[in-house]
Amino acid sequence: MPRTLKLVLAYDGSAYVGWQRQTEGQSIQGLIEEALSRIDGAPVRVAGAGRTDAGVHALGQVASARVETTLDPPTLKRALNAILPTDIRILTIEQVDDQFHARFSASSKTYQYWIWQGDVLPPLIRASCWQIARRLDVAAMDAAARRLVGRHDFGAFQSAGSDVTSSVRTVHSAGVDAGAARSAWFTPWSEGDAEVDCGHPVVVQIEADGFLRHMVRAVVGTLVEIGDHRRDADAIASLLERGDRGEAGPTAPARGLVLVRVQYRRPVAPDAGSR
Amino acid sequence: MPRTLKLVLAYDGSAYVGWQRQTEGQSIQGLIEEALSRIDGAPVRVAGAGRTDAGVHALGQVASARVETTLDPPTLKRALNAILPTDIRILTIEQVDDQFHARFSASSKTYQYWIWQGDVLPPLIRASCWQIARRLDVAAMDAAARRLVGRHDFGAFQSAGSDVTSSVRTVHSAGVDAGAARSAWFTPWSEGDAEVDCGHPVVVQIEADGFLRHMVRAVVGTLVEIGDHRRDADAIASLLERGDRGEAGPTAPARGLVLVRVQYRRPVAPDAGSR
Numbered sequence: 001m002p003r004t005l006k007l008v009l010a011y012d013g014s015a016y017v018g019w020q021r022q023t024e025g026q027s028i029q030g031l032i033e034e035a036l037s038r039i040d041g042a043p044v045r046v047a048g049a050g051r052t053d054a055g056v057h058a059l060g061q062v063a064s065a066r067v068e069t070t071l072d073p074p075t076l077k078r079a080l081n082a083i084l085p086t087d088i089r090i091l092t093i094e095q096v097d098d099q100f101h102a103r104f105s106a107s108s109k110t111y112q113y114w115i116w117q118g119d120v121l122p123p124l125i126r127a128s129c130w131q132i133a134r135r136l137d138v139a140a141m142d143a144a145a146r147r148l149v150g151r152h153d154f155g156a157f158q159s160a161g162s163d164v165t166s167s168v169r170t171v172h173s174a175g176v177d178a179g180a181a182r183s184a185w186f187t188p189w190s191e192g193d194a195e196v197d198c199g200h201p202v203v204v205q206i207e208a209d210g211f212l213r214h215m216v217r218a219v220v221g222t223l224v225e226i227g228d229h230r231r232d233a234d235a236i237a238s239l240l241e242r243g244d245r246g247e248a249g250p251t252a253p254a255r256g257l258v259l260v261r262v263q264y265r266r267p268v269a270p271d272a273g274s275r
Numbered sequence: 276m277p278r279t280l281k282l283v284l285a286y287d288g289s290a291y292v293g294w295q296r297q298t299e300g301q302s303i304q305g306l307i308e309e310a311l312s313r314i315d316g317a318p319v320r321v322a323g324a325g326r327t328d329a330g331v332h333a334l335g336q337v338a339s340a341r342v343e344t345t346l347d348p349p350t351l352k353r354a355l356n357a358i359l360p361t362d363i364r365i366l367t368i369e370q371v372d373d374q375f376h377a378r379f380s381a382s383s384k385t386y387q388y389w390i391w392q393g394d395v396l397p398p399l400i401r402a403s404c405w406q407i408a409r410r411l412d413v414a415a416m417d418a419a420a421r422r423l424v425g426r427h428d429f430g431a432f433q434s435a436g437s438d439v440t441s442s443v444r445t446v447h448s449a450g451v452d453a454g455a456a457r458s459a460w461f462t463p464w465s466e467g468d469a470e471v472d473c474g475h476p477v478v479v480q481i482e483a484d485g486f487l488r489h490m491v492r493a494v495v496g497t498l499v500e501i502g503d504h505r506r507d508a509d510a511i512a513s514l515l516e517r518g519d520r521g522e523a524g525p526t527a528p529a530r531g532l533v534l535v536r537v538q539y540r541r542p543v544a545p546d547a548g549s550r
Binding site for chain 1: 365366398
């Protein structure tokens with residue numbers, strides 16, 4: 001009897017063409033399908049909650065797959081992690097209701113965008129930060145980000161080439177924080193020792209029921225212009241109203257974007273369908 | 276007139292044979308000397324405060340060099356960072372007294388060792404953590420680490436092949452912390468969402484007036500055995516007393532070790548010599 005699995009996974013997207021299989025280049029989806037197929041002895045297809053672009057990372061991407069293997073989830077997780085390269089890791093696996101689909105069952109997704117504000121990008125985090133040397137007005141960025149909350153037409157923040165029919169989405173929360181991300185990992189830069197004060201992280205976080213193509217990166221490009229005082233914080237309201245992509249800021253680089261979490265409203269245990 | 280510079284630098288040591296120039300392979304010292312030599316138009320030698328091994332990282336290594344260039348420090352820093360690969364970054368440059376030597380003038384150095392305690396190593400930090408799936412007794416490790424403080428013969432924690440005449444060093448502080456390192460960078464793993472609870476960092480920090488070859492890594496190997504309850508916390512005292520390397524724990528992997536800071540007692544401004 002085939003069964004449906006929910007996999008939570010993390011990856012460093014630097015080396016990949018993105019989540020989705022492409023005609024050329026290695027994709028994360030492709031490598032996970034290959035690994036599952038090797039274990040199952042037959043082709044396995046997986047669906048991902050977020051189709052992250054080339055260079056975009058994940059701390060909590062979710063995938064669903066229908067498999068024949070009877071391996072218990074912890075054993076399957078160890079087997080998959082033994083096959084996969086170390087820049088892709090399966091964090092958890094659980095058996096779920098057959099109705100579960102990683103993308104269509106998701107109620108919301110949370111993305112973070114990591115900016116390193118400082119004149120030098122620390123080498124150990126260079127794969128996952130956009131470095132900005134200029135001093136950003138983080139309070140203005142945070143105030144502007146909060147204007148995104150609610151049900152709006154996000155057409156101004158959508159890249160061409162998208163296949164969606166509607167650009168209306170609901171943003172549940174949005175904010176920008178320069179304080180929370182300080183930690184012992186950055187001690188040498190956060191202890192006020194002027195000699196090695198080379199910057200600090202600024203984290204943009206957005207949770208929404210869905211995201212348009214390049215939406216977070218277009219929002220971040222716009223927020224940075226607001227943080228630079230090149231654009232008014234009120235700009236967000238008129239961008240949402242007018243919906244013209246040409247008026248929003250540039251698309252921020254892929255490397256700073258991280259899919260951190262996917263939320264599901266309904267329980268996804270195997271017996272959930274009968275409740 | 277040649278002048279003496281103090282450079283503070285950070286690097287991801289993954290791709291290098293270590294700080295020191297070797298007959299084969301790329302060293303961090305070698306790349307910095309090449310970059311400075313290109314700017315100076317003549318060979319430049321640099322001295323490093325800590326001779327970090329292959330795979331060991333730095334957040335605050337210090338190097339000294341005598342140069343002819345009259346470029347002001349901020350311009351020289353930009354020029355060096357433009358030449359160097361992105362896994363080596365110059366954080367600050369200042370002109371110092373000609374007596375200054377990065378290694379011999381240092382009063383102490385601080386190393387951290389980053390352990391990821393969890394069954395899966397997060398891809399984005401895989402280059403700089405030793406992953407341990409077993410649950411470690413961090414309080415026991417911290418108590419044991421504190422026994423290292425003071426002036427002792429650290430011969431039990433020294434690898435063969437060292438050229439030092441004495442293995443007596445003074446440890447100013449030592450401790451192990453599982454809490455301080457939690458941060459927004461690890462939010463998905465620290466918010467109590469069981470689904471993605473794949474571990475947390477454990478950071479060992481040691482400040483000493485000097486370190487023997489592989490000393491921090493041998494200490495960490497021993498502390499982990501204590502955290503595993505395979506060895507008593509009192510073991511440190513008898514190891515220090517007996518000085519037998521065969522009795523201490525194994526040498527922890529290089530990838531978790533980070534030179535975070537080098538301290539200098541005396542002012543190192545150009546006029547310090549006349550004060």
